Amino acid sequence: MFKFTPIHSALIKLQKRAGDFIDRAKMTEHTFMIVMAIIIGVFAGFAAIGIRWLIYEISALSFPGDGNLLENIISQPWYVIILVPVIGGAIVGPLIYFFAPEAKGHGVPEVMQAILMKGGRIRPRVGLVKALASAITIGTGGSVGREGPIIQIGSSIGSTVGQFFNVSHSRLKTLVGCGAAAGIAAAFNAPIAGALFAVEIILMDFAIVQFSPIVISSVVATVISHQFEGNFAAFQVPEYALVSPYELIFYFALGTAAGLASYLFIKVLYYSEDLFDNRINIPDWAKPVIGGLGIGAMALLFPEIMGVGYDSINRALHGDMLWHLALGLIFLKILATSLTLGSGGSGGIFAPSLFMGAMLGGFFGVGVNWLFPELSGNPGAYALVAMGGMVAGTTRAPITAIIIVFELTNDYNIILPLMITCISSMILSTRLSRESIYTLKLLLRNIKLKEGAEINVMEGIPVGNVYSSDYMPLSTTDNFSEVVNKIIRGRGSYFPVLDESERLQGVITTIDVKDHLFERDTLQYLLIAGDIMRQIYRTVTPEDSCQRALDIMRRTDVEGLAVVDPEDPAKVLGVIWQSEILKAYHREIEVKEIASRLASSITMKEDEPTVQFMEGHAIQEVKPPASFIGKSIRELNIRSVYHVDVLSIKTADDGRGETVKAIPDADHVIQEGETLVVAGEIRNINLLRAAG
Numbered sequence: 001m002f003k004f005t006p007i008h009s010a011l012i013k014l015q016k017r018a019g020d021f022i023d024r025a026k027m028t029e030h031t032f033m034i035v036m037a038i039i040i041g042v043f044a045g046f047a048a049i050g051i052r053w054l055i056y057e058i059s060a061l062s063f064p065g066d067g068n069l070l071e072n073i074i075s076q077p078w079y080v081i082i083l084v085p086v087i088g089g090a091i092v093g094p095l096i097y098f099f100a101p102e103a104k105g106h107g108v109p110e111v112m113q114a115i116l117m118k119g120g121r122i123r124p125r126v127g128l129v130k131a132l133a134s135a136i137t138i139g140t141g142g143s144v145g146r147e148g149p150i151i152q153i154g155s156s157i158g159s160t161v162g163q164f165f166n167v168s169h170s171r172l173k174t175l176v177g178c179g180a181a182a183g184i185a186a187a188f189n190a191p192i193a194g195a196l197f198a199v200e201i202i203l204m205d206f207a208i209v210q211f212s213p214i215v216i217s218s219v220v221a222t223v224i225s226h227q228f229e230g231n232f233a234a235f236q237v238p239e240y241a242l243v244s245p246y247e248l249i250f251y252f253a254l255g256t257a258a259g260l261a262s263y264l265f266i267k268v269l270y271y272s273e274d275l276f277d278n279r280i281n282i283p284d285w286a287k288p289v290i291g292g293l294g295i296g297a298m299a300l301l302f303p304e305i306m307g308v309g310y311d312s313i314n315r316a317l318h319g320d321m322l323w324h325l326a327l328g329l330i331f332l333k334i335l336a337t338s339l340t341l342g343s344g345g346s347g348g349i350f351a352p353s354l355f356m357g358a359m360l361g362g363f364f365g366v367g368v369n370w371l372f373p374e375l376s377g378n379p380g381a382y383a384l385v386a387m388g389g390m391v392a393g394t395t396r397a398p399i400t401a402i403i404i405v406f407e408l409t410n411d412y413n414i415i416l417p418l419m420i421t422c423i424s425s426m427i428l429s430t431r432l433s434r435e436s437i438y439t440l441k442l443l444l445r446n447i448k449l450k451e452g453a454e455i456n457v458m459e460g461i462p463v464g465n466v467y468s469s470d471y472m473p474l475s476t477t478d479n480f481s482e483v484v485n486k487i488i489r490g491r492g493s494y495f496p497v498l499d500e501s502e503r504l505q506g507v508i509t510t511i512d513v514k515d516h517l518f519e520r521d522t523l524q525y526l527l528i529a530g531d532i533m534r535q536i537y538r539t540v541t542p543e544d545s546c547q548r549a550l551d552i553m554r555r556t557d558v559e560g561l562a563v564v565d566p567e568d569p570a571k572v573l574g575v576i577w578q579s580e581i582l583k584a585y586h587r588e589i590e591v592k593e594i595a596s597r598l599a600s601s602i603t604m605k606e607d608e609p610t611v612q613f614m615e616g617h618a619i620q621e622v623k624p625p626a627s628f629i630g631k632s633i634r635e636l637n638i639r640s641v642y643h644v645d646v647l648s649i650k651t652a653d654d655g656r657g658e659t660v661k662a663i664p665d666a667d668h669v670i671q672e673g674e675t676l677v678v679a680g681e682i683r684n685i686n687l688l689r690a691a692g
Helices: 005-025 029-062 069-074 078-099 108-117 124-139 147-164 169-188 191-202 208-229 247-279 284-299 310-317 323-342 350-371 379-395 398-409 412-432 439-444 453-459 480-489 510-514 517-523 546-556 578-603 638-642 682-689
Strands: 494-498 504-509 560-565 568-577 610-614 617-622 644-652 658-662 675-681
Touching: 029 124, 029 147, 029 169, 029 208, 069 310, 078 124, 078 284, 108 147, 108 169, 108 191, 108 439, 124 147, 147 169, 147 191, 147 350, 169 191, 169 208, 169 398, 191 208, 191 398, 247 284, 247 323, 247 350, 247 379, 247 412, 247 439, 284 323, 310 350, 310 379, 323 350, 350 379, 379 398, 379 412, 398 412, 453 546, 480 510, 494 560, 494 568, 504 510, 504 560, 504 568, 546 560, 546 578, 568 578, 617 682, 638 644, 638 682, 644 682, 675 682
Parallel strands: none
Antiparallel strands: 494 504, 560 568, 610 617, 617 675, 644 658, 644 675
16 A cells, blocks of 8 residues: 555654654643643644534535525525536545445444444544545535534544544544534534533443543633634524423423434434345445435425524524424424435534434424414524434434524523423433434444443454363264263263264253153163254354354253364364353453553653552563563463463564554464563562573
8 A cells, every 4th residue: 555655654653753752741641631621622623613614615605695505505406406416416426436435324323333443443544534524515505513523523624633633542532532523612602512412422420530621621622713703602592481390391392302302303313224235235425316316305394404493593592483494394304304314424413413302392482372472482582402302312412402592592491390301301212212313323333332332342352362172072973862971971061962073963961862861761772863963053253253252042942052163064173162251251341441541641651661560460561581582472372370360562663663562363473573461470470580
């Protein structure tokens, strides 16, 4: 692959100088994270300004005129309204497909996936491609929002900064959260909501250690946005007043309606994605053209569905939207957004959720005003509160939804109806569908977020690291007595059955022989293993994940599985046991936690290279003995011989600084100049250090 060597070398030198500066500054971890948060906040603030400017310029080019965007769209000839979204789709499709597939869709699930599965690593190019693709999609009329792209771009900035400074995985995740918070804060002029969005949705962790830099990054991005664009309001919010305590009943009903609308939006969006991904057989890069054509056709009659829709939201907030048009736009916006994103466009679901909420609240408010004029406020108040209800129902982040609307109004009087609407919307939406609009996408990718981190850890452990080649095979010709004797001498309750050529023919479990034990004397020479064995069985290969093995065990009600050669399914390599998988899981969790804490200490260049974690045990840096050089960790069998674990390896990279390889695999060959970071009893570490 072609590389820009001068640029690459310059980046390496810059990275080393940055590391040297941090070393000389002798920053504590807290100070370091604060500095990183400020840097990310600055970059994310400018990125938010940049994407808003880019969207404005593309919109002005696509739909020229002297009015606002909606007025300019309405004034265009019919063929322009149809062709512009098609052209946008024709540009966006290849841009995403060939340069950064992660930029497809609404962006937040991709950030969550990077946090869960990649330790927060996001390719730097994703931010750039996302900015271009989203600006083109929105600027040419795509029915999506700009907040999702700003979140993904900010997260990409946070990840890139963290990778540049070579921080540990736990800190990298926090920096990704800083970028997401900065993005949402700059988008809405809402720094508190930005911080809460990051911890409630992106990180799913309210730990105070992470919260401080996230808040700082959010505030810095807001300040940058203020400096260049003024203290703008995302929407022109009317004054709010609670007319009567009985009005709270109406807000509860509004929350119920928002929950139903949220559920409908989630279902239609992912039906559209499934339709385009699995049933429309044309190249992926061409699919956004179909979405653009559909948007253009709908916009001929309902131009309000194009773009982010802020002009229509402001009309609903001031009670200027006809009730029947508001009702229709709820469903049309759901369809238009699902069409844009399902076909492969790029943009967020935050603004569409706000749009649907404003239309729903506007329609609901007109109805309540008509039925109970003396007990209800103006329709704009219901539109405002329903915006929060719709966000809470789709994202399942009620705290963020409440705070973001509160920051838009700066009116404490709205808190009570807002809380009632958001919480009731979230509860109903959750009852109808366990997954949010973000987590459902992860679930469809087999990332089971709701069941906890253990499943994602299991997915990362291959069967080849856990299975045992020491097992008790049975022969198809073994008589019943021999089968029973081997089962008694063997391990567990699962036994592969091989023929004379040692080819797998079936399996026998203790359950299979239990019913015959009462007739053992009669059957001992009449019944053979080939008669008892299960001929329908499941196997795994060394490349399969332990999670897949566990899923098969649960479905087939066995405690073990035969591990076979992927090239020859009848050749048994060994057996994997459920108990060994659980042990491997606990080891992985323990090692990851220790390594993460240690990596943080190492990358901050602490003076003391020893960390004691219990009496008589420590984590230390050790120069490998001369006899270790050129040999792999597996070959040296360090754990068995010295009773210590190699947690990570520090590598001197040709004078460019140190890199840390956390949790190296067993095939890593130890090189001159490397430093082993090992954990174990201090006396065993000293034995390793003194090895010849």
